[in-house]
Amino acid sequence: ADLTISCGAVGAELQLCQAGVARWEAQSGHSVEVVSTPNSATERLSLYQQILGAQSSDIDVLQIDVVWPGMLAPHLVDLNQYLPTNATQDFFQSIVDNNTVDGRLVAMPWFTDAGVLYYRKDLLDKYGLEVPATWQQLTEAARTVQAGEREAGNSGFWGYVFQGRAYEGLTVNALEWIASYPEGGTIVNDQGDITIDNPQAAQALTLAASWINDISPQGVLNYTEEEARGVFQSGNALFMRNWPYAWDLVQSEQSDIRDNVGVVALPAGGENGQSAAVLGGWNLAVSRYSEHPQLAAELVAFLTSPEEQKRRAIDGSYNPTLPALYQDEEVLAAVPFFGTLYNTFTSAIPRPSAVTGDKYPRVSNAFFNTVHEVLSGNTEAQQGLDGLQSELRRIKGRGW
Amino acid sequence: MTLRTLKGIVLKIGFWLLVAVLMVYAIFPFYYALVTSLKPSSELFQVSYWVDSVDFSNYATVLSQPTFLAAIRNSVIVAVSVVLIALLLGLTAAWALGRVRFRGRTTVMMIVLGVSMFPQVAVLSGLFEVIRTLDLYNSPGGLILSYTIFTLPFTVWILTTFMRQLPDELEEAAIVDGASPWVTLTKVFMPLLWPAMATTGLLAFIAAWNEFLFALTFTLTDSQRTVPVAIALISGGSQYELPWGPIMAASVIVTVPLVVLVVIFQRRIVSGLTAGAVKG
């Protein structure tokens, strides 16, 4: 193969990537090998770090998370050198900025992501409930429906599933809870101060902890996206927090709940709160150790082109990084909520990766471990946050 | 009399019950993996204790993945090479340690023993560097080299014990016949050590076949991965299911050869371990 690309490991994501790559192969006449990487982002990052640390030319094009450009920049080429000067002009500027490190464009936005709430239309209708606007409402509704469904014989039915394993996904989930409260809390603010020990956070975590074994199975503490989707898609959950990619899957022909699913913005933290979605999304970068950087850049350009993004939006409900596509009829037909949730996507809150830099993985790790402890019921929220505060101080040391 | 026979019967029943419990305990997980792997995806989430209808689709899924086949190939290459290298180096070292008295022998033995208790993580970064320097990163060569860290010590240890058990007179006879150490080792000892080498080789094979941490750390691309990593990283084979079926199928596929080997060699393994561990 002339090039090697690593793109998602999750089933549909991988297939979409393969399809796109295949099209480029047909068009350009080059061959590309698609390698699969671990499901979990944490794992994937460490793999990349090893690859790049080894200065290995094994992977030319990498799919990198929005939080990684800062960390990986030294190992990535400046795409400006290989792409036309106006290459980035149609993209969300915020993401382009995110991907520009010291003036070098290290990655092209590929798809953006923000957490959304999936719900079962049929069941809410059945029990005459509204789509919840706050976490509290969600809790109530989940409780009601869960009790009802269990009564009706589905003893494995749960109210809410999310990503609760101690990994990056939990950081995202928890940040969404915390940020949704009025004056939304943060872990580390833009100035680099450690701010996690705030009342919103405690409130949010206390509520989340109450879900376990109430409306969420205890196993959720070991769930990633796919496990959550497994439960939801097999008809065993009322609500699910997930990324937009799941839309296409739950709406697929084999899905038990096809056409019974709705998607809304995540609930807000209380009456005065606001819905908060954490910015996710992935970008395509070219390794500095690639033997064919020009060719690789061309592949990146192709994959991030409007046609390709549109196709991915329609086939896989991946959020385009081109504002224009959010008005595209065909896209909206396939994924109606792209229109309704446009604000959610544009105003998604970033994780504190920029300010914490190299130490972000530790910060995230400390954070999700604490949250996990709280969710497991091993510590009270406040107590956990106290601990986290000092833990983060320890990590911060003499500075980020 | 009757009391005695009654007691005998009760004892016998108790014994067979114990055997049954142990058997179930030992093989049920593997059996369950087999059962799971033979279920069509639609039945995956219904717990059942046996297969009603055999369905090979999971196997088809796994075996049709080129990455999995590559992983199997890599595992075979790595494991076989590791065995050969460990046996070759182990045999020569075992001769030196087992049959020659020289100053520093105990020290070497202690070093070998010490190496065998290295935590893998403790050498991870240094080894990473060595492998990078040797340009073996993300290639079977890197794994082969790194696996010697745990296969070599016990190979040396076990073979040394076996080597010691060979009668001194045999070697002296060879000396009187004018044989050099190398001739003695290859022409006289090696043919006699085949059983020990088979045991040690098998143990090394299993260790190399099963190794995970180095394989995860020192390989990156699917084409270079070994089976344990491939299995650990298997994710949705197709879009709409949790990949338990394929994972179980893959597990069964990689386990069966080992189980067969172990069953064939079980007696040898016992004696090999006896020699290596208990007397050593």
Next chain:
Amino acid sequence: MTDRAFLQQQADSPRRERGTRVRRRRVRAAWLFLAPMLVVLAAVAGWPLVRTFWFSMTDASLSSLEGGQFIGLENYLVYDNGWYGIMADPMWWQSVWNTLYFTLVSVSLEAVLGVIVALVLNAHFRGRTLVRAAMLIPWAIPTVVSAKIWAWMLNDQFGIINHMLLGLGLIDAPLSWTADASLSMWAVIIVDVWKATPFVALLVLAALQMLPSDCYEAAKVDGIHPVRVFFRVTLPLIMPALLVAIIFRALDALRVFDVIYVLTSNAASTMTMSIYARQQLVEFQDVGYGSAASTLLFMIIALITVVYLYIGRRQLGGGS
């Protein structure tokens, strides 16, 4: 050896020689034969260990190994308006505790079960070969695979273990074995015990087979109760083998990585020293810090080994 050297040798020491030529040649051959092994071990173990020690005193990171600055023992412990370093990291102490707990519990269970299994396998009964082979199966299954299988069996929603327990009425709601912090350690222990018991059993079986059979006949002639014979004769005699098995297993358990990595990943409740070190090293790219953790792990294992061997020998020596 050349003739010159030979003559020289003769001239040097006509009356007192340090060895015949045969002997000297053998010693030379011995070192020659050892050389390849020593070179390889130096490459894969010696050098890396030295590097790890070195890294542990730098702030090297994974993506720039050489860029690390020497910072002394700061990775271990440093005071800078508060204590920093591994020794000050509660997670480290948690992982030390987890590791010791895991080791103690799993190895004890393995020892007891291993002896029972070995006794059964040592008995004469029809189908013994079959049972023996069956008992070896868990041992042959790759750790990662067995962890996967167990993860599936322990799955909270679809796992057969919960199904069985529910069926037997032992629990009323499915347990989430791998997620519940209070259960996940036990889940890991269950898997490890399942996997490693055959190894202990094998070693003990080997020892049992070497026991002098006529001691048992002597006991039979003396009419001694089998239970008494087990505790007074068998157990003391297999003790050395059992101790060896236990130390082997303990060393493995102290280093445990893959079972936990697959089963519960980085969860704090099952974080062991190896997991901790790897997390620092690989996931946080902090080679310096991770190396310091690895170094501590190595020293703890070495210490425990030495203490164990010392106590073991003392006990054996005292008993004899």
Next chain:
Amino acid sequence: MAGVKLERVNKRFGSTRVIDDVSMAIGDGEFVVFVGPSGCGKSTLLRLIAGLESITNGDLLIDEQRVNNLTPQERGIGMVFQSYALYPHMSVYQNIAFGLKLAKTDKQTVDERVRQTARILQLDGLLERLPKALSGGQRQRVAIGRAMAREPKILLFDEPLSNLDAALRVQTRNEIAGLHKRLGSTMIYVTHDQVEAMTLADRIVVLNAGHVEQIGTPQELYERPASRFVAGFIGSPRMNFIHVEARTGNDRGCRINVPGVGERDLPQQLPADAVGERLELGVRPEHLHLTPAAQGEGVEVVNVEYLGSEAYLYLQMADGELLVCRTEAPSRFERGERVTLDFDADKVHLFDGEGRALPVADAARRSDRHSEQAPT
């Protein structure tokens, strides 16, 4: 009180019959030795008596009581094993005390018994040692002590001396003989060493392929072997066998032709219809008489072995067989000399085609008739 009686005892392992219809009666206080070639079933027979193997068929009686189904302990048996079977991790004291079940109730009695046993066996100073710190002979004594401590009615020994070196063997042999005299208990002793058998036994049981060849006192076996097997087995150097032809024969004696010696009259009864048959003449090395022969006559001395007190001469017969002759040392003959040989007619044995000894006609020879013939 502790006689042992075997009545048509059989033992099969699978389909192989290892013990074949063995009957015998062992008196109280008797010292009986089982001898026979390796694999003939000595150990098996002993283990049947001990109760370590089950009897396939037949009865075993101890003190007139059928004990087939009793455990070794219930039979009142003590046993000393070839490898001693000492518990390696127990001290001498513990080894001896272990079998004493009294432990729970009465420590003092155990202690007394152990010390008394140790005194008898002169182990007093060694009680705290582990077996590995003992010499072969001392281990041997501990093994005996352990067997004795429970005061069994019958003591069994399975080749107890075969692990000892020659000098120690002689010494320990004497100790066992002394012990038997002092204790007076019934002892059954297995060995394949005929010197041990001859010197220790009141009576010897010669086993061959699972059946009893002959039972008798050492002297009976040596002087009146019932079969060629026993004759060849007992005595060292071994009895010489020469193929001879019967010339005449009746119930008062016979005449045979010995190649290279000539015709001789022997006191053995020979049925008239057996005349002309090939028989075997058995002559012990000390009963061959040699006289110098002229060159070309007689047989050649092919080897002379000097042993200090005596010498063995090896004679090459015409048919290639070697005969051994025991003479005083140094020998009157040298290698290569030729000699004529002869023998005492009343000291030789005749065996028929099936290897059975032909009975001696008159009662001229010694007349004790206690020897028991095996049922076969």
Next chain:
Amino acid sequence: MAGVKLERVNKRFGSTRVIDDVSMAIGDGEFVVFVGPSGCGKSTLLRLIAGLESITNGDLLIDEQRVNNLTPQERGIGMVFQSYALYPHMSVYQNIAFGLKLAKTDKQTVDERVRQTARILQLDGLLERLPKALSGGQRQRVAIGRAMAREPKILLFDEPLSNLDAALRVQTRNEIAGLHKRLGSTMIYVTHDQVEAMTLADRIVVLNAGHVEQIGTPQELYERPASRFVAGFIGSPRMNFIHVEARTGNDRGCRINVPGVGERDLPQQLPADAVGERLELGVRPEHLHLTPAAQGEGVEVVNVEYLGSEAYLYLQMADGELLVCRTEAPSRFERGERVTLDFDADKVHLFDGEGRALPVADAARRSDRHSEQAPT
């Protein structure tokens, strides 16, 4: 051509001196046997000659050439090991050929040499067999064949028969004796079995704790042991030793007092100043004469061992010592009888306080004087 000479050879392992100033000369074609108790250094001495151990001090000469620094192969040595040490995975042919092949002999010569060796040892039909398919005696012969094949100047044997059973031992012993006669090569043979030593050796070297006690023909050693150690070591049953007191003594003989027997004149020279010293009298069991004694007189017969051709009587002396007396069988005496004992004055030995034999005054006894005394 292949004489072996040891000149003040010493061997130390660490600080233990295992071989202590041993000197001897072995003639070409001689059959020399090393005997001695276990651990006395027999094997070590043999291995020094073979070149398997290094000589700490002293010279080893083969054919007048110093060979201390040569390999076994260069010394022209063949060796037969106690356990034969056959290569188990090689056929008999390969076993014999191995050394030849290593010496780069051409194939045809190897083949010829192997077949010739096999013929001499009657191994022709067995060449393709593996050692495990051979009987003990055959293995023994293969081991000899292997040692012979390279036509070594000297053949060494380290207890080659000790793994064989009694009957085979006698047979193989005869074969080795025959082989030596046919080959005529120098042979050095280690054993701890004195029967082997006596029957095989031209000369015997008796070793004790690393030094040579005596070198001589079997008859010399038996009849004129140079020391109490040799006297006790050679002969079975062992020589009896009785403490006696010298009454008078000069260079023509002496008079001693034997407790329980009385005063006797002996031909041993005794320095006058040694009169009154405690000496030891050595009498072989066959030189003791017994006559019935009245009750309360003489000594008691405490045990009679019947061995068929002869019997051993054990006599309890006043000082508690046991004497053994060899008599014809069955013995004239029984256990418990009392006997008076006497001995032939010209067959006994006298040893001084250090265990050295006192020389016999006149040349009345046999007069071969080749016996070499150890330097000690």
